[in-house]
Amino acid sequence: MPDTASLSAHLPSLRRFAAALCGAPKERADELVLRALHAVLRDPPAKNEALLCRKLRATLAHLAQIRALPRPAPQAQTHPWETALIDLPAGHRAALILVSVEGCSYEEAAQTLGISRAVLIGRLTAARLMLARRMDEMKGGAIRAPYLRLVK
Amino acid sequence: MTPPRLITDAELCAFLDGELPPARASDVAAIAQCNGEMQSKLKIWRAQDQWLRATFAPLAHEPVPDLLTQALPIERAPPFPRPVESGPAHIIPRDETLKWKMISLTLGALLFATALYASGLVPGTAHGQTITIEKWMDQPRSLRGS
Numbered sequence: 001m002p003d004t005a006s007l008s009a010h011l012p013s014l015r016r017f018a019a020a021l022c023g024a025p026k027e028r029a030d031e032l033v034l035r036a037l038h039a040v041l042r043d044p045p046a047k048n049e050a051l052l053c054r055k056l057r058a059t060l061a062h063l064a065q066i067r068a069l070p071r072p073a074p075q076a077q078t079h080p081w082e083t084a085l086i087d088l089p090a091g092h093r094a095a096l097i098l099v100s101v102e103g104c105s106y107e108e109a110a111q112t113l114g115i116s117r118a119v120l121i122g123r124l125t126a127a128r129l130m131l132a133r134r135m136d137e138m139k140g141g142a143i144r145a146p147y148l149r150l151v152k
Numbered sequence: 153m154t155p156p157r158l159i160t161d162a163e164l165c166a167f168l169d170g171e172l173p174p175a176r177a178s179d180v181a182a183i184a185q186c187n188g189e190m191q192s193k194l195k196i197w198r199a200q201d202q203w204l205r206a207t208f209a210p211l212a213h214e215p216v217p218d219l220l221t222q223a224l225p226i227e228r229a230p231p232f233p234r235p236v237e238s239g240p241a242h243i244i245p246r247d248e249t250l251k252w253k254m255i256s257l258t259l260g261a262l263l264f265a266t267a268l269y270a271s272g273l274v275p276g277t278a279h280g281q282t283i284t285i286e287k288w289m290d291q292p293r294s295l296r297g298s
Binding site: 007008011012013015016019020026030033034037038041079081082085096097099100101105106121122124125128129131132135 | 166201207212
């Protein structure tokens with residue numbers, strides 16, 4: 001059983017990850033973290049903090065994916081990128097958040113999501129291009145960033 | 153003339169995240185300097201990353217709600233350490249028990265020998281004259297005594 005101190009230390013970053021995945025009010029992110037905690041503590045890994053953290057994040061990403069979180073109601077001060085982020089496929093969003101927000105290396109992020117490094121890079125690139133394209137669409141501009149096009 | 157080198161979006165992405173090998177990273181940096189499209193992509197992606205970090209990073213500094221802290225397992229105090237070598241006070245070690253057994257056995261034997269001697273059952277220790285049983289049987293009944 002992992003000790004309470006190590007679990008408590010992970011809670012703030014888990015909340016941040018969940019909030020970024022949901023793009024929703026914090027209450028829903030907290031609910032997601034709670035479900036992940038219950039799921040992981042039912043069968044906790046051996047005393048290894050890195051493994052525990054990875055398992056919690058993986059469970060969060062999985063929960064966010066299978067629960068197909070409904071799109072939050074748009075608010076007046078919602079940033080256009082926030083809307084674009086929610087429109088991304090769950091797997092792409094998780095890859096982008098793990099690398100850009102959580103600061104994971106490609107290796108760590110791939111292990112967390114249970115995918116290969118190549119698939120992770122593909123999702124990450126696609127997520128960045130899709131975000132840029134959505135932003136362009138919102139601004140009413142032309143689609144400038146082609147999807148996975150080779151450039152010289 | 154050097155052949156044109158291709159850089160994929162995936163490579164550009166890995167370059168942005170510092171995940172390219174150093175040799176390839178310097179190649180990509182050199183090519184990106186001369187390519188306006190790549191530069192604009194890098195600029196947009198950097199802006200995305202900055203926005204993501206600025207939006208979600210403060211959440212990690214907020215206090216965690218009780219709902220989550222109460223879900224953590226309660227730590228139990230470690231079990232009280234039992235003295236392994238000395239053992240509980242009321243139990244006497246095996247060596248001590250054996251010693252007292254030997255002492256009590258010796259005292260018991262001494263007591264038994266003293267009692268035997270005092271009762272006159274040991275030959276030659278009885279009070280008065282000692283005679284054989286045949287002689288005793290030959291004596292008239294009145295002289296036999298009790």
